[in-house]
Amino acid sequence: MQRRTALTALALIGSLTLAACSGGGTPAADGPVELTMWSWASLQKVADLWNADHPDIKVTVQEQGGGDELVTKVITAAKAGDGPDLVQAEYQMIPTLVSNDVLADITEQGGGAKDKFTENVWKQVTLDGAVYAIPQDTAPLAFYYREDVFTQLGLKVPTTWTEFADVARQLKQKDPKRALTTFSSNDAGLFAGLTQQAGATWWSASGDTWKIAIDAEASRKVATFWGDLVAEGVIDNQPMYTPAWNAALNDGTQVAWVSAVWAPGVLTTSAPDTKGKWRMAKLPQWTAGSSATGSWGGSATGITAKAAKNGHAKAAAEFATWLNTDPKAVAALVKEAGVYPAATAAQMSGALTTPEFFPNQPDFYQQVAELAKGTAAASWGPNVNVAYNTFKDAFGKAATEKSSFPVALKSVQDSTVADMKKSGFKIEG
Template identity: 40%
Template sequence: MTHQPHSSTSRTTSSSTPNSLTTGRRSATSRRTFLAGAAATAGLTATACSSGNDSAAGGSGPVTLQFWTYSLKGGDPNAQAIVDRYHELNPDVTVKLSEVGGTPETASKLLAADRADTAPDVVQIEYRALPALVVAGVVSDLTEQVSSAKSGAEDNIWSLCTLDDTVYGVPQDIGPMMFTYRKDLFDQYGVAVPATWAEYAAAAEAIHTADPSVYIASFAATQFEFFAAHAAQAGAKWWSNDGESWTVNLTDDASLATADFWQDLVRRDLVTVQPLLTPEWNAQVNAGKILSWAAAAWAPSVLYSVAPDTAGKWESAPLPQWTPGDSAVPFLGGSTYLVPAKSKHAEAAAEFATWLGASEEGSKLLLTLDIYPGGNGGREATLQSDPPRLMPQQTNFYEIADQVIDDTTITQTWGPNVNVATSTFGDALNEAALGGGSFRDVYSRTQETIIADLEKSGFTVA
């Protein structure tokens, strides 16, 4: 499972009308735009490839690829079987797995390795972290290398690792957004599965009224990526870039409507304010006190890992919508394989990454790691797979997920300082949720912090 929420200690619609957008939009014209970053990356790649790089598999002699990953774990027989299969297909290539932690740790270590000229050859990173690495010039342009493999995944999946029409990665796994819930307890309380967020709020009220110790869900303030996706579903674009300028906008009507939505549920005590995957949260999930999780198709595997005795009591459905009859959602989570600009074996690394993420065989093998492959081969194989262990009775789980992928037409652009946004937003929202502060103010303050950080980092902010 690639994308898991980070635990930390730290939906009725509102009738209030957000302020004019004229004070909510700020554009940043960068001295180092995406185009400049892409050009720098291309230059680094050309240098690396021209300085004695070994060629691809089957080229001039044996190649050892250093692979930084947190999905293919050393000692996992399934991961080893995948690597062994690639060795069988490419006898001159040896893939060495290194576990370097999640995305923040990996990104930091990659930047350090780039400066020290000790970069690995293939790196797994979450999609949201890719823009920052592109701007830093540490990622290779893979557009040409993956061109023959583009049919191995759908366009909406390739878009997750594409910036300014340049492909910087090969998709590993994806997170089609879904709503996973305790069907037995929803039935017990007479609550229907919500198709809209208004219905979600009504369900939250009905459940908590029936039993004040039970909540439809927890409000995990540190889940920045979820709140960004929720706002995107409502029509927001928190970052956008046209190659010359950045626009940062967390205070448009759509974003503030989502802030109001969650503030109302928190104020009425219809969601419990606490982080995910803590011992307390796990205990409440096991006890039937937290009844759902609006996340992605990877959520069942996480829930099963903390509450295996509840298997058979859960089901998953499409994510609630803002407008009845809509179906579009963004992806939530997932990761890509990139090739560092200073890889000593860039061509062989690109071949391995492409085989693993976008070939029929490679993406099917990723299924054995309990992730949702982005490649068509693995995605199609899910339709013949057993349901997740959390809901063995829901035989149509993967059919629903596959339709959600088709409906995933909302694209998100992550800014080069998403790490700053994540920490600022999570800390402030947690404080507001616990202390009764304004969620709107959190969104506004986070926007100002993002802009100030862009300026501090060398971007011109208008």
């Protein structure tokens, strides 16, 4: 984690050192337009399909590895007038990239793709009315549980959060060695998704004024709920993605996981012995009978300011639109990169085949498509990384000490507001 701090510092240094400098050479007028794309997924094979049909626009994918480091790298490259023409970006990073002048406004070139996506997905690639990327994949939240253990112990699959808490207590009573799940503080994305389900909007902008509502009613409800369960000791408080967590999922110490549609991939690695024993269900609801969910992850294809400067915005947007909406492209995308496509038509198409790890749930993706309809809107600001890092520290401490979660939430709000003020954003209230 120390490296991450160093990188944040570096991004700062980078942004201070140079405002802008000369762009690279202008490409020759004749010959095909050459575009490069940075991504963490193996997309070259998908791009090859495009290249075969489009001799005038040639796309090369350069795999970079994902995470915060990629954001730092893209920003640094943009400051030097360098970098790719297209970049894969997680939704929550789009405002950061826009405020660092990495992404170009492609409302004109890419805006036509709007009706291929649901409104809430499209919202995540627009900022103040302008379009900055084409959605690639989405990650609606669901409830994953060990079907065999639930049957064996006579537990009912929870449909509301109240039932969820009851099931956690029953399980603790029947088998104290097990826990329903854990509250993990090492990825704020899950918590953010859960607050979206409850109706939270952490960042919102009108004109040049931002409103930060992390410490607001909806998120407080979610924080209190999980904080109480941790304090009561009916769920675990250890972080996810550790060897201990892998072992707990594999040997059935933890029997459920609130996760996104990509969970089968993680379970394949983390809990290899439990193949065919998991089942996915709708996320528990705050109000019985409703069907809201949040997202944890998902990404879009952005077109960089460099591409726009070189006059390639149209070609790049054309490719990004094809990549994420064309049936052939999306099918390849699903096959090569294992994504859950954002395009609504693709979610219903036959491209998605039952995850290998879930042979017992052949209609997995039909169910996902059903619950994806209830995906709540998410909105992000220019300093998601600050909020997420504070979340890790504050909630990590609160989870270990079993202290107040709402207090931790307030500190996330405070540091996010302070950071934005420091960066010169106007904050409402």
